[in-house]
Amino acid sequence: xxxxxxxxxxxxxxxxxPNGDYETIIGVEVHVQLNTTTKLFCGDTLxxxxxxxxxxxxxxxxxxxxxxxxxxxxxxxxVTLGLALGCxxxxxxxxxxxxxxxxxxxxxxxxxxxxxxxxxxGTLTLANGRVVGIQRAHLEEDAGKxxxxxxxxxxxxxxxxxxxxxxxxxxxxxxxxxxxxxGEECKEYMATLRNLVRCLNVCDGNLEEGSMRCxxxxxxxxxxxxxxxxxxxxxxxxxxxxxxxAVEYEAQRQVDLVESGGxxxxxxxxxxxxxxxxxxxxxxxxxxxxxxxPEPDLPPLRLSVTWLEDMKANLxxxxxxxxxxxxxxxxxxxxxxxxxxxxxxxxDYFDAALALTADNKALHKPIANWLVGxxxxxxxxxKLSLTDTKLTPSLLVELVTLLEAQTIGSxxxxxxxxxxxxxxxxxKALVDSRGLGQINDTSALEALVAQVxxxxxxxxxxxxxxxxxxxxxxxxxxxxxxxxxxxxATMTELLQKKLAE
Ligand SMILES: [Zn+2]
Numbered sequence: 001x002x003x004x005x006x007x008x009x010x011x012x013x014x015x016x017x018p019n020g021d022y023e024t025i026i027g028v029e030v031h032v033q034l035n036t037t038t039k040l041f042c043g044d045t046l047x048x049x050x051x052x053x054x055x056x057x058x059x060x061x062x063x064x065x066x067x068x069x070x071x072x073x074x075x076x077x078x079v080t081l082g083l084a085l086g087c088x089x090x091x092x093x094x095x096x097x098x099x100x101x102x103x104x105x106x107x108x109x110x111x112x113x114x115x116x117x118x119x120x121x122g123t124l125t126l127a128n129g130r131v132v133g134i135q136r137a138h139l140e141e142d143a144g145k146x147x148x149x150x151x152x153x154x155x156x157x158x159x160x161x162x163x164x165x166x167x168x169x170x171x172x173x174x175x176x177x178x179x180x181x182x183g184e185e186c187k188e189y190m191a192t193l194r195n196l197v198r199c200l201n202v203c204d205g206n207l208e209e210g211s212m213r214c215x216x217x218x219x220x221x222x223x224x225x226x227x228x229x230x231x232x233x234x235x236x237x238x239x240x241x242x243x244x245x246a247v248e249y250e251a252q253r254q255v256d257l258v259e260s261g262g263x264x265x266x267x268x269x270x271x272x273x274x275x276x277x278x279x280x281x282x283x284x285x286x287x288x289x290x291x292x293x294p295e296p297d298l299p300p301l302r303l304s305v306t307w308l309e310d311m312k313a314n315l316x317x318x319x320x321x322x323x324x325x326x327x328x329x330x331x332x333x334x335x336x337x338x339x340x341x342x343x344x345x346x347x348d349y350f351d352a353a354l355a356l357t358a359d360n361k362a363l364h365k366p367i368a369n370w371l372v373g374x375x376x377x378x379x380x381x382x383k384l385s386l387t388d389t390k391l392t393p394s395l396l397v398e399l400v401t402l403l404e405a406q407t408i409g410s411x412x413x414x415x416x417x418x419x420x421x422x423x424x425x426x427x428k429a430l431v432d433s434r435g436l437g438q439i440n441d442t443s444a445l446e447a448l449v450a451q452v453x454x455x456x457x458x459x460x461x462x463x464x465x466x467x468x469x470x471x472x473x474x475x476x477x478x479x480x481x482x483x484x485x486x487x488x489a490t491m492t493e494l495l496q497k498k499l500a501e
Pocket of ligand 1: 039042043044055056057058059060061168
């Protein structure tokens with residue numbers, strides 16, 4: 001019987017036991033599906049969710065005698081990501097055959113890169129400043145998919161169907177050094193990488209659809225030990241949350257095993273999101289099990305130094321640079337800068353609005369506020385994205401310009417927003433045609449304030465007796481009387497003055 005007290009896991013990845021503390025060591029391999037038009041070695045288009053085997057040809061079906069042709073766009077996207085990770089890009093590298101038998105791999109080998117990866121020695125910096133080493137990133141083709149019919153998963157299924165639509169999809173496998181120390185950090189690493197691939201437009205970053213797949217090599221060792229423990233590879237995590245949970249579970253399992261006198265074995269384990277556990281799938285193959293040899297049907301890939309320099313010079317702005325521009329140049333607070341950086345679409349929209357208002361810097365912060373505030377809230381409620389709306393950056397600039405010039409107040413702007421988002425009307429035209437201009441005239445506002453106070457004597461009494469929260473009520477009454485058109489600041493000032501009399 002296991003009498004060991006249960007170990008506890010800290011967010012730092014340190015696991016405390018009565019016999020001492022363990023640390024978690026994780027290296028991550030991420031398969032990034034490159035969003036090219038066609039597959040890596042044939043002309044079939046990439047697809048997700050189409051009818052099975054619609055996107056196949058003799059090459060990706062593995063017919064004998066066919067020849068693969070390397071997709072240039074895949075190389076460009078791989079190099080783009082490699083450069084953004086600060087990798088060294090090989091000017092000459094080759095492809096290799098990696099042999100294994102599985103029904104979703106018709107050739108019984110995968111074209112991959114073994115000892116000459118396209119990209120090597122990079123880094124990825126996390127939000128907390130931790131720098132994670134990237135060992136290598138190599139190009140390879142994806143396998144197809146098996147659909148197990150008749151039961152949940154492979155176990156107990158009646159039969160399996162092969163869908164080769166995905167076979168031959170270009171992947172860049174990004175391999176980190178074992179630099180990660182907790183499930184939380186693995187999640188952060190994946191989120192940062194996802195942000196980067198979306199920003200570079202090399203992958204859609206959808207974990208749920210398998211566009212980015214993460215295998216975590218997890219091991220544990222006593223704090224202070226210098227040797228790594230035996231690692232197990234954990235697969236099948238399809239969300240950021242499941243990556244964190246899987247790594248935490250696996251580290252805990254290994255510590256419990258070691259503490260009860262057992263030994264961690266090198267194996268591949270499958271994460272089950274429903275049960276929150278990992279189960280053994282198979283013993284981990286060693287590299288020599290794959291009998292790698294150079295792919296005889298493809299010449300070595302040669303990249304010209306000039307072309308590489310051009311690619312480097314034309315890299316788009318990276319998330320980290322965008323964040324710094326928003327915080328340092330525009331002066332946005334951390335929260336807003338983060339949201340605009342994490343959401344590529346929102347950030348691009350913001351940049352388009354910035355370009356229209358280069359000469360009016362006072363508009364920049366209000367535009368950011370509207371985007372991450374009311375507009376995002378509306379999009380979340382309606383379950384839409386910005387591209388689904390009719391509010392162009394120039395219409396948003398028009399709205400914010402009206403606000404900043406005090407032509408309208410924020411109450412009117414908020415009222416108009418849903419209409420602008422769905423109809424794409426000009427805010428200025430709407431304000432003019434409906435007479436929604438802000439009432440800034442002090443004497444007109446004074447008269448309104450006086451009317452509201454005269455109509456609510458009990459509330460005035462209560463306010464003067466100390467219920468100052470009633471200010472909101474008075475403001476609301478004046479706004480109601482003016483359909484939201486009163487200049488809020490002036491009106492509040494007048495209310496305070498009158499109520500102090
Ligand atoms: Zn094909």
